[in-house]
Amino acid sequence: MIEAKGLTKHYGDKHAVEQLSFTVRPGVVTGFLGPNGSGKSTTMRMIMGLDAPTAGDATVKGKHFKNLQWPLREVGALLEAKAIHPGRSARAHLTMLAQTNHLPNSRVDELLELVGLTSVANKRAGKFSLGMGQRLGIAAALLGDPEILLFDEPVNGLDPDGIRWVRNLLKGLAREGRTVFVSSHLMSEMALTADEVVIIGRGKLISQTSIEDLLSQSTENFVRVRSPEAAKLKAALEHQGAVVALEDDGSLSVRGANEAAIGELAATIPVVLHELAPQSASLEEAFMELTEDSIEYHGTTTSAGPTNSTGAKS
Amino acid sequence: MSTQTTPPPALEKTLPSGRYGFFDLLRSEWTKIRTVRSTMWTIGVTVVLGIGIGALVSALTRSHWASMNIGQRVSFDAPATSLIGILFAQFAIGILGVLVISAEYTTGTIRATFSAAPNRSRVFAAKVVVFGVLSFIVAEFTSFAAFFLGQFLLSSPATHATLSSPGAFRAVFGGGLFVCMLGLIGLGLGTIIRHTAGAISAFVAILLVLPIITAALPSQIAQDIRKFMPDRIGVDVLTTKSQDFGSFSPWVGLLIVCIYAVVLLAIGASMLERRDA
Numbered sequence: 313m314i315e316a317k318g319l320t321k322h323y324g325d326k327h328a329v330e331q332l333s334f335t336v337r338p339g340v341v342t343g344f345l346g347p348n349g350s351g352k353s354t355t356m357r358m359i360m361g362l363d364a365p366t367a368g369d370a371t372v373k374g375k376h377f378k379n380l381q382w383p384l385r386e387v388g389a390l391l392e393a394k395a396i397h398p399g400r401s402a403r404a405h406l407t408m409l410a411q412t413n414h415l416p417n418s419r420v421d422e423l424l425e426l427v428g429l430t431s432v433a434n435k436r437a438g439k440f441s442l443g444m445g446q447r448l449g450i451a452a453a454l455l456g457d458p459e460i461l462l463f464d465e466p467v468n469g470l471d472p473d474g475i476r477w478v479r480n481l482l483k484g485l486a487r488e489g490r491t492v493f494v495s496s497h498l499m500s501e502m503a504l505t506a507d508e509v510v511i512i513g514r515g516k517l518i519s520q521t522s523i524e525d526l527l528s529q530s531t532e533n534f535v536r537v538r539s540p541e542a543a544k545l546k547a548a549l550e551h552q553g554a555v556v557a558l559e560d561d562g563s564l565s566v567r568g569a570n571e572a573a574i575g576e577l578a579a580t581i582p583v584v585l586h587e588l589a590p591q592s593a594s595l596e597e598a599f600m601e602l603t604e605d606s607i608e609y610h611g612t613t614t615s616a617g618p619t620n621s622t623g624a625k626s
Numbered sequence: 627m628s629t630q631t632t633p634p635p636a637l638e639k640t641l642p643s644g645r646y647g648f649f650d651l652l653r654s655e656w657t658k659i660r661t662v663r664s665t666m667w668t669i670g671v672t673v674v675l676g677i678g679i680g681a682l683v684s685a686l687t688r689s690h691w692a693s694m695n696i697g698q699r700v701s702f703d704a705p706a707t708s709l710i711g712i713l714f715a716q717f718a719i720g721i722l723g724v725l726v727i728s729a730e731y732t733t734g735t736i737r738a739t740f741s742a743a744p745n746r747s748r749v750f751a752a753k754v755v756v757f758g759v760l761s762f763i764v765a766e767f768t769s770f771a772a773f774f775l776g777q778f779l780l781s782s783p784a785t786h787a788t789l790s791s792p793g794a795f796r797a798v799f800g801g802g803l804f805v806c807m808l809g810l811i812g813l814g815l816g817t818i819i820r821h822t823a824g825a826i827s828a829f830v831a832i833l834l835v836l837p838i839i840t841a842a843l844p845s846q847i848a849q850d851i852r853k854f855m856p857d858r859i860g861v862d863v864l865t866t867k868s869q870d871f872g873s874f875s876p877w878v879g880l881l882i883v884c885i886y887a888v889v890l891l892a893i894g895a896s897m898l899e900r901r902d903a
Contacts, residue, residue, distance in 0.1 A: 313636070339633025361744045362737055363902040377744055381645035384742040391741070395734030397662055404661035405738075411654040412743040413646050452738060459637045489637035507633075 313337060314359060314460060314493055318368035321354050321515075328354045329515040331368070336493045336510070338459070341486045343506030343523075344495035347603055351515035352495040353391070356464050360389050372460050384413035388453035389462040393469060394445035398438025402429050402448050405437060406455060413456055423451040442469030450478070461485060463494040467501060479505045499599045513603040526599075527592055535571050537564040538587035545583050552577065563587065646743055651752035654743070658735075659726060659756055668722035669764050672715045672805070676768035677775055679711035684776035691784040703867045704787040705797040708776020712801045712864060713857075715768055716808045719761050720829045723812025726757050727894075728822040740903050750895050754813065761809035766802035773798045793866030800863040800880055807883045808833075808856065814890025817898055833857045856883055 314336035321329040329351040336342045346352050357363040359370040361377035372380070372387050380386045396405050406420040424430045427447040432440070437448065446469055453461055463482070467475045482505055486492045496502050502509060503523060511518040511526075519526070527533065539545050542564055546556045554569040566574060571590050578585050659665050684707055694702070730736040743749050773794070780786040787794045812829050819825040837857055840848050849872050852858050859879035874882065 337633070338636035357737075357902070360737075360741050362740055364900075380744070382641050383646070383744055385639070385641055387741075389741050391737055392734055395738050397729055397733045397735050399662045399664065400658075400735075401661065404657060405735075408654045408657040408661070409738060409742045411657055412650050412739070412749075414642070414650050456742075457639070459639050487634055489634045491636075 313374070313491055314370070314372050314462075315374075316355065316359070316368070316370045319355060319358060319365055319370050320367040321351070321358060321363060322366045327515055329358070329365075332512065332515065332517050333368075334510045334517060334520050336491055337508075338491040339486060339489050340507035341482050341492045341494060341505055343502035343509040344493060344512075345497075345499060345502060345509050345599060346495075346512040346518075348497060350512050350603075352512065353464055354515075355512075356389070356391060356462050356493075356495065359462065360387070360391065362391075382413050382456065384409065384415070384458070385456035386458050387460045387462070388456060388458040389464075390446070390449040390453045390466055391462070391464050393442055393449055393465075394437070394440065396437045396445070396448065399436055401434045402437055402440075402451075403433040405448065406451060409452055410455055415456060419455060419457075423455055426454070427451040443471060443474055446470055446478075447474070450481070458490075460491040461493065463492075465496055466494060467496065467498065475501070511599065511602055518602050526602075533567070533590075533592050535566045535569065535574055536587060536589045536591055537566055537574055537585065538562065539564070539578070539583050539585050541583040544581065545578060548577055548581055548583075549574065565591075648748060648752060651743060651749055652756060654739075655749075655752045655756040659760065662729070664725050664729070665722060668718050668725070669760075671718040672722070672764055673768050673771075675718060676711040676715035676765075676805070677772045679714055680708040680772040680776045681711075681779055683710050684708050684779040688780050688784045699785065701867060702785050703865060704777065704780055704785050705773060705791065705794045705866045706864045708773050708780070709769060709797060709801045709864045711772055712769060712805055713860060715765070716805050716833070716860065717830070719765060719805050719809040720812035720833075721826055723757065723761070723809040723814075724816035724822060724825040724829060726753065726813055727816040728820060728825050731820045732822060737903050746898050746903075747895055750817070750898055754810070754891060757813055758806065758810055762802070762806040765805035765809070766799065769798050769802035769805070787866075791866070796876055797864050797866050800876055801860075803880055804860050804863050804883060807880070807887045808860075810887040811856070811883075811890055814887060814894045817894025818890065853879075854882065856886065859883055 317333050319329055319332040332351070332355060344352050344355070354363060358365050359372065359377065377383065377387065403420060403424065406423060407417060410417065410420050421430075424433045427450055429444065429447055429451065432444065437445070440448065446466060450463070450466060453463065467478050470478060479501075482492050482494055486507070494505065506523055508520070508522050509526060510520045537545065542558065542562060546558065546564055549556045549566055549569060552569060552573075555567040557565045559565055571588050575585065575588055687702070687707055691699075730739065739749060740746060773789075777786040777788070789795045789798065812825070815828050816822070816825040819828060833856060836855055837852070840851050840855070843851065853873050858873065859882060862873045862879050863876045873879070
């Protein structure tokens with residue numbers, strides 16, 4: 313369990329994090345989403361006791377991180393890729409971390425094996441690629457077999473294979489009953505990995521919700537219907553309280569009724585259906601919709617229509 | 627998307643009793659210091675300069691002994707001559723002192739460290755102990771080795787000393803202690819400044835630039851200030867003949883350098899505790 317209560321961090325005039333409150337519970341992967349510069353890393357550093365909050369409080373297992381008895385065995389964190397002395401080997405880096413919490417050296421070998429760095433364990437980390445650096449960071453986070461895990465952009469710099477590996481790893485850790493809090497700017501990645509999301513913009517909480525709710529709440533969710541008797545169907549649907557728009561191509565966009573209800577209604581009228589296709593917004597779009605007002609640096613945006621896709625289902 | 631099922635029960639780990647301790651941190655800091663090449667390099671340079679320069683000057687002195695006049699021979703300071711390399715070794719150990727902490731900041735290792743052991747003062751204390759003991763051993767080894775090699779090279783006909791010669795033991799042991807303290811001053815500066823280049827510049831400035839600035843002051847004031855400066859104290863510690871008028875005695879000088887080190891380390895520790903890592 314990770315809890316933030318009114319967490320606030322100001323750097324001079326800049327309000328990096330403002331009155332942020334959320335809870336990250338065990339057993340699920342919780343995504344931490346926000347545009348660049350929205351305060352995700354700062355928040356994670358405050359949870360880890362590295363940065364002191366200007367106001368508010370962050371706790372893990374109900375305690376301040378600083379007061380944990382075995383910090384590395386209780387909380388693991390990957391905060392930045394390659395936060396390692398370039399002249400030190402991967403093994404030496406993990407060894408010195410393990411020793412702080414009285415973990416045996418065998419644990420270092422286990423983790424090197426797990427992240428696939430055994431063959432380069434004694435090489436200087438300065439020669440590591442970004443992906444290898446991420447793997448080493450993940451090994452460091454898992455070193456103490458902690459119940460609570462924080463990952464800041466863990467898939468950055470990983471190849472598709474590595475991304476899939478991290479995804480499965482995070483899900484597996486959550487399934488074991490651990491608390492997994494992972495930030496990413498890759499919204500589609502979160503859709504595949506996270507069960508819940510904490511969304512922030514400009515340091516403020518926008519929403520804490522499940523991925524499913526996020527998608528279903530999105531106004532971009534609708535059902536596209538084609539029928540030779542479109543007008544008849546439209547009237548019937550509107551009678552049922554759905555919002556129906558007749559598109560230029562002759563199809564109907566139905567909001568407020570799902571495909572099952574529409575199909576059943578069509579059968580009772582009856583009208584023939586040529587198409588009945590739920591259109592779900594991708595998480596990306598749902599996210600854009602939520603953070604529209606809070607993005608600090610706007611590009612010119614053209615409103616792209618909803619796609620068929622589904623970042624969420626592929 | 628993962629299917630929304632009831633999440634599994636929270637994992638409850640059983641932790642060992644107690645908490646992470648100072649001894650764990652000492653082991654960790656020892657691992658850190660011995661697993662980077664810069665440690666081996668700076669220690670190597672400390673030893674080579676410390677012993678080598680003294681040996682070179684001692685050998686040269688001996689070969690020129692015949693051409694030295696009686697006044698030069700009488701005022702010849704055999705222990706100081708063999709220990710002259712200490713004044714060069716102090717820079718190498720100071721750089722190691724800086725790097726031991728500044729490299730953690732520049733590489734981000736400090737955040738990994740504090741994520742594993744958030745009691746910063748205790749981590750820092752472990753670092754000071756490990757570096758302090760290591761630099762003490764290296765500095766004393768260098769100083770004693772420089773002395774014995776230098777005296778061996780001087781031998782007859784030149785005047786040479788043994789550890790029981792007046793002031794010799796103090797010069798040798800004190801020289802090592804002086805180098806160790808400068809290493810700790812480097813560590814203190816590195817903790818306060820956090821940038822390698824900046825901290826090394828500050829360290830060099832204290833030893834080389836401050837004396838030049840003071841020299842420009844009116845002589846009475848300059849003399850009062852000069853005797854507090856580490857470079858002057860270092861020379862006085864090594865000297866066994868003709869102490870400079872107006873200097874502190876060598877032991878008092880060493881005590882003053884110790885105080886500098888302690889004050890800088892204390893300032894560094896308090897900043898480490900307060901600042902964001």
